[in-house]
Amino acid sequence: MSIEVENLTKTYNIKKRSTTDNSIWYFRAKKYSSMTAVNNISFSIPTGNIVGFIGANGAGKSTTIKMLTGILTPDHGRISINGLNYKKHRRQIMLKIGVVFGQRSVLCWDIPVIESFKLFKDMYRIPEKAYKENIELFSDILNLPEFIYKPPRLLSLGQRMKADLAAALLHNPEILFLDEPTIGIDVLAKAKIRDFVRKINQERKITIILTTHDISDIEALCKKMIIIDKGTLLYNGTLEELKGEYYLSHQKEVYQNAAMENTLETIIKNIYEGDFL
Amino acid sequence: MKKYVDYIIIGMKEHLVYPSAMWAKFFSKILYLYLQFSIWNALFSSNSQINPVVNQKDTLNYIVIATIISALIECNTIEWLNAQISTGNIAMELIRPIDFLKMVFSRHLGDSVIKIVFYCIPLCVITVMIMQQPILCHTQILHGVLSILLAYCIQFLYSLIIGLLAFWLIVTWPLNMLLGAIYKLLSGAWIPVTMFPDLLYKINLFLPFRAIYAIPVTIMTSQMKASAIREAIITQFMWMILLYCITEIVWTIGKRKLIVQGG
Amino acid sequence: MNYIKLYLRFIIIYMKGKLEYHLSLLLELLANTILIGVYFTGFYVIFYNFNTIAGWNKYEVLFMFTTSWLAYSFSCFFFWSPMRDIGELVRSGKFDLYLTRPISPFTYLVLQQFQYTFLPRLFFSVFFWIYSLQKLSIEWTVRKISYYCISLLSAFVIFSAITVITGTISFWTVKSEEIVSLLTDNNYGLKNFCDYPIQIYSKGMQLLLTFIIPYALTGYYPVANLLGKNLQPFWLPFIAPIVAFAMAVIAYHFWNIGLKRYGSTGA
Numbered sequence: 001m002s003i004e005v006e007n008l009t010k011t012y013n014i015k016k017r018s019t020t021d022n023s024i025w026y027f028r029a030k031k032y033s034s035m036t037a038v039n040n041i042s043f044s045i046p047t048g049n050i051v052g053f054i055g056a057n058g059a060g061k062s063t064t065i066k067m068l069t070g071i072l073t074p075d076h077g078r079i080s081i082n083g084l085n086y087k088k089h090r091r092q093i094m095l096k097i098g099v100v101f102g103q104r105s106v107l108c109w110d111i112p113v114i115e116s117f118k119l120f121k122d123m124y125r126i127p128e129k130a131y132k133e134n135i136e137l138f139s140d141i142l143n144l145p146e147f148i149y150k151p152p153r154l155l156s157l158g159q160r161m162k163a164d165l166a167a168a169l170l171h172n173p174e175i176l177f178l179d180e181p182t183i184g185i186d187v188l189a190k191a192k193i194r195d196f197v198r199k200i201n202q203e204r205k206i207t208i209i210l211t212t213h214d215i216s217d218i219e220a221l222c223k224k225m226i227i228i229d230k231g232t233l234l235y236n237g238t239l240e241e242l243k244g245e246y247y248l249s250h251q252k253e254v255y256q257n258a259a260m261e262n263t264l265e266t267i268i269k270n271i272y273e274g275d276f277l
Numbered sequence: 278m279k280k281y282v283d284y285i286i287i288g289m290k291e292h293l294v295y296p297s298a299m300w301a302k303f304f305s306k307i308l309y310l311y312l313q314f315s316i317w318n319a320l321f322s323s324n325s326q327i328n329p330v331v332n333q334k335d336t337l338n339y340i341v342i343a344t345i346i347s348a349l350i351e352c353n354t355i356e357w358l359n360a361q362i363s364t365g366n367i368a369m370e371l372i373r374p375i376d377f378l379k380m381v382f383s384r385h386l387g388d389s390v391i392k393i394v395f396y397c398i399p400l401c402v403i404t405v406m407i408m409q410q411p412i413l414c415h416t417q418i419l420h421g422v423l424s425i426l427l428a429y430c431i432q433f434l435y436s437l438i439i440g441l442l443a444f445w446l447i448v449t450w451p452l453n454m455l456l457g458a459i460y461k462l463l464s465g466a467w468i469p470v471t472m473f474p475d476l477l478y479k480i481n482l483f484l485p486f487r488a489i490y491a492i493p494v495t496i497m498t499s500q501m502k503a504s505a506i507r508e509a510i511i512t513q514f515m516w517m518i519l520l521y522c523i524t525e526i527v528w529t530i531g532k533r534k535l536i537v538q539g540g
Numbered sequence: 541m542n543y544i545k546l547y548l549r550f551i552i553i554y555m556k557g558k559l560e561y562h563l564s565l566l567l568e569l570l571a572n573t574i575l576i577g578v579y580f581t582g583f584y585v586i587f588y589n590f591n592t593i594a595g596w597n598k599y600e601v602l603f604m605f606t607t608s609w610l611a612y613s614f615s616c617f618f619f620w621s622p623m624r625d626i627g628e629l630v631r632s633g634k635f636d637l638y639l640t641r642p643i644s645p646f647t648y649l650v651l652q653q654f655q656y657t658f659l660p661r662l663f664f665s666v667f668f669w670i671y672s673l674q675k676l677s678i679e680w681t682v683r684k685i686s687y688y689c690i691s692l693l694s695a696f697v698i699f700s701a702i703t704v705i706t707g708t709i710s711f712w713t714v715k716s717e718e719i720v721s722l723l724t725d726n727n728y729g730l731k732n733f734c735d736y737p738i739q740i741y742s743k744g745m746q747l748l749l750t751f752i753i754p755y756a757l758t759g760y761y762p763v764a765n766l767l768g769k770n771l772q773p774f775w776l777p778f779i780a781p782i783v784a785f786a787m788a789v790i791a792y793h794f795w796n797i798g799l800k801r802y803g804s805t806g807a
Contacts, residue, residue: 012805013805066636069636069639069640070639070640071636071639071640071803072803072804073800073803073804075804091642094640094641094642095642097640099637099640101636101637104632104633104634104636104637106637108553108557109557110556110557110558110560111553111556111557111560112556115552115553115556116553118549119546119549119550119553122542122545122546122549123546123641123642123643124642125542151560295715295718297713297715297718297719298715298717298718298719299718301718301719301721301722302718304722305718305721305722305725305728305729306728308722308728308729308730308733309728309732311741311745312732312733315736315740315741315742316593316736316740318740319593319594319736319739319740320586320589320590320593321590323590323592323593323594323595324590324591324592327590327591330589446564447561447563447564448561448564448567448568450568450571451564451567451568451570451571451572452567452571454571454572454575455567455570455571455574455575457575458571458574458575458577458578458579459574459578461578461582461727462578462581462582462585467582468582468585468586472585472586472588472589473585474585474588477581477585
């Protein structure tokens with residue numbers, strides 16, 4: 001499935017209340033100021049791509065993701081997922097996307113993971129055959145049998161993330177949103193998760209949108225990346241192009257600073273410092 | 278001493294954080310007062326032929342005073358302690374160079390100051406305006422105040438004990454709910470204890486609940502013999518000492534559990 | 541059909557989670573039993589001292605409030621816990637997860653829980669309801685039975701609508717518990733007012749309980765009508781279905797406004 005986004009804009013109204021005002025009359029003291037979290041962003045993601053979303057905290061990255069997953073409604077602009085939009089075809093889209101939030105597990109805390117899987121099987125009306133196939137496939141790569149019969153509260157962070165990933169993919173979604181999937185996870189588990197994401201993408205042609213603070217995730221997985229800063233789109237293109245552009249505009253400095261490694265990390269660091277454009 | 282004064286101020290401020298919640302609470306107090314007044318008024322006026330153990334005026338006064346002082350005596354220490362213990366924050370509190378239980382009491386004291394100013398006094402003003410008749414028993418008012426203070430301490434110690442039980446329980450609300458229900462009935466805040474059937478009345482004599490509402494409210498509202506007042510206050514005093522001892526024991530054991538198991 | 545299957549799956553999950561701490565589960569049931577038991581004890585104590593209230597004897601009052609409680613228990617069984625939890629879900633941002641599912645967040649919230657804690661209340665209500673019915677001699681005709689059933693259904697809808705409306709407030713305010721308990725709290729809230737015949741309150745309060753927060757329609761009016769009490773004006777006992785329908789529409793729209801608000805501001 002492809003995603004198309006046009007002129008996406010989102011403004012928040014922030015209630016301003018002085019923190020020292022404890023008076024009973026605080027109801028009256030309402031002042032609003034608006035903050036544009038996402039400002040006129042357009043891009044498109046073709047089927048089967050893995051796209052990385054990069055941006056500092058508060059850059060508008062998570063607002064964008066929330067709009068793409070239908071959690072927030074945009075003020076202006078259009079999001080179309082294979083020609084469908086959230087206003088009219090919400091249910092249809094939800095059946096076709098999978099969402100993983102790194103910090104919020106969808107699994108039931110106190111009961112074995114497998115029970116949650118069965119729940120999703122019923123919720124998404126996954127046919128028995130497809131369910132079994134998927135469980136088998138995921139078991140191979142993610143070592144599901146190791147922990148699937150334990151409740152999430154007894155699992156390590158890495159295992160919980162693997163379980164969440166599997167849960168999001170059970171219904172064969174065509175788009176997968178991964179929000180900070182590797183946060184706080186050890187290196188080995190991280191590698192496993194990356195391998196899995198790459199494999200799923202290749203075998204099933206799933207479109208994957210990934211946000212992360214870990215640059216190595218992006219380097220390992222994404223061909224294309226979208227950089228958002230202060231609510232606007234800074235860059236949308238492939239990694240190689242980004243590196244190339246960076247060389248052109250920074251040639252002198254690079255030669256002068258031979259020691260400086262031209263990794264993605266430094267490029268992005270410079271972008272944030274306003275060096276890029 | 279100064280650090281405890283600081284905690285009193287913290288207690289006051291914490292109560293003031295959500296003014297909308299305060300308004301809601303104030304209205305619910307007025308509503309409840311009105312509910313109780315209407316029910317008891319209706320009960321007496323539609324049963325004029327029978328002779329209940331207490332007369333209409335005394336009962337109405339009792340109900341009104343009980344509702345007003347409930348605004349002061351009520352104590353959120355149970356929930357607060359439960360939260361401190363189950364989140365493990367209590368370990369942080371224990372590191373500080375203060376006595377934890379005194380600190381909790383200081384907070385509660387601050388909370389109570391706000392409750393007196395924002396709930397009790399307005400409620401008193403409203404009832405005086407509406408009832409337009411003396412509801413307090415003037416000759417016993419000093420004893421009444423002493424009795425309320427004792428009731429206040431008993432309620433606090435009771436809450437402390439129940440709150441500390443969170444050291445041993447995973448989920449605390451069922452116990453709070455269970456005790457809350459028993460408390461509501463037996464303390465006499467809802468129905469005057471003199472109206473209880475014999476068996477219930479006798480059981481209640483051996484429980485601390487009536488020392489919290491029934492005793493002080495009766496002293497405040499109805500004429501009593503000096504010896505009866507003395508007896509009532511001594512009863513309260515005994516309960517206070519007993520509960521204090523239990524608090525110390527529970528706290529000592531609970532603290533040890535915390536240190537051994539690390540929360 | 542699929543929803544029933546899904547609900548069963550949810551119940552299994554919910555109860556398995558609860559059974560992990562079976563001692564707490566027992567304590568919860570016990571606590572609720574005692575809570576309701578104490579209420580009935582208090583009722584007993586009041587009518588141990590008095591015979592009637594506003595011309596109603598104790599069996600009539602008992603029949604009245606068990607009728608209301610029956611509807612209330614069923615309503616809470618489905619809606620109380622979801623609506624109580626919304627505030628916390630919005631605060632923690634977990635509500636996001638409910639929005640990315642192929643079933644509506646409301647359905648999800650209702651299906652995912654199983655409030656066995658209301659079973660003791662339901663049990664007590666049914667028990668004393670039957671008891672009061674035996675003591676009263678109402679001549680049941682088809683017309684009366686159907687009237688009573690419609691009234692119960694309306695009461696269920698009214699309670700549910702009020703619960704949903706109060707729950708939806710959580711989309712706007714950070715701390716709505718107190719406001720909610722002002723209306724629905726079992727000990728001190730407005731709901732308590734409908735446990736007694738509403739003639740004992742002032743005219744203003746009667747109007748409030750009839751038209752604005754129509755708790756009186758859940759027990760008082762239908763039962764008064766069945767018992768042949770004189771009600772003025774005569775049409776009052778018959779408005780419950782209309783009011784219930786109106787409340788349901790309001791609750792539905794209010795909930796959608798709340799959802800929209802979440803969609804435009806987030807947590």
